Amino acid sequence: MTSGVDLSRPQAQTVGSDEDVVRVRQLVRTVAVAVKLSLVDQTKVVTAASELARNTLVYGGGGTVEVTAVDNGRRPGITIVFADSGPGIADLELALTDGYTTGGGLGLGLSGARRLVDDFDIQTAPGQGTRITITKWSR
Template sequence: MTGIVNKTEMLPIKDSSDVVFVRQRVRVWTTQLKFSLVEQTKVVTAASELGRNTLEHGGGGELEISEVVDGIRKGLRLKFSDKGPGIPDIKLALSDGYTSKQGMGLGLGGSKRLMNEFEIESTPGQGTTITVTRWK
């Protein structure tokens, strides 16, 4: 992950109304960064997918929203972290159609397509951190 972090905001993800709040805050940040409507929609949708993963699979956690600067370009970075069971097979979890419980199995792979950078760190038994960035 490249870029200098400018400012950040931390949000808890403890229940499904927190996921709604995450969407609203990410929307505000993308608007401030003057992302186009389509870009805003993509970032907010990715945030919703990843926030739900943090809640459902990670047993709750938090989101750090940051504005990042890399040379002349600016972007929005979202870091979702939980202390849940972790992802045993990341490659499998990223493939479309993979689902651990009921769902479309599009959460991880889909959000990867909606963002520019995507990074997963996961240790079984200790938790998962997913960091995504969308550049303007």
Template sequence: MTTGVDLGVPATQAIRSDEDVVRVRQLVRTTAVAVRLTLVDQTKLVTAASELARNTLIYGGGGRAEVSTVSDGRRRGVRILFADEGPGIPDLDLALTDGYTTGGGLGLGLSGARRLVDDFDIQTAVGEGTRITVTKWSR
């Protein structure tokens, strides 16, 4: 579960097209630089955000990303909420398994994104959509 205190109003980016996925990547990179994540951590977070934004578009039918800075008192970080009102994930355990895919890809989207961030929380319900919150903390 993600912890920390929000440091400001999140920047929201709609996800309705491939161009919006690029905009999410750019927003996350800019925020990660502002928080002074290392280049390696910036790259990990942008990669995870790209995967999750693409999943929001493809499997969730579109949605939004909310990017904010957070602090836990010792360090700062970037928190991203991906939300859609799509079909939800019927078998979350299976969907989080390495190699599982419904789209013919490598099957590293959710499980790979989870490994690239420090905090990963997913809430999903069939017919109600999916909310994924990730956080990457400064070192």
């Protein structure tokens, strides 16, 4: 059975509308299934991707998401990069606090997504956009 996604290369998805957020979820799920994440881990990484892709759209003014099947020699996993050229985040520590929001949401996007994955890296500065990289490893 083929998933229809070439796992040897990163898969890119533009995020410019909320329909694109749905596409990101579908792409992440396809790759998460292909690298044999457990059902709970698939659910966690797709949920994290949904939160972060929505942030890319709402706060970053749109951007790109890149999904890659990875392998660290011991186990496979999935790495996802969310990049935008939006206003960036001035106070990162505050932005990563549960319940903090500037957009009228619940303020769980960043902090919640970080809890749902194994590796979480964020590069941002005011006026420099935001680049978030997350990885979930199969167990």
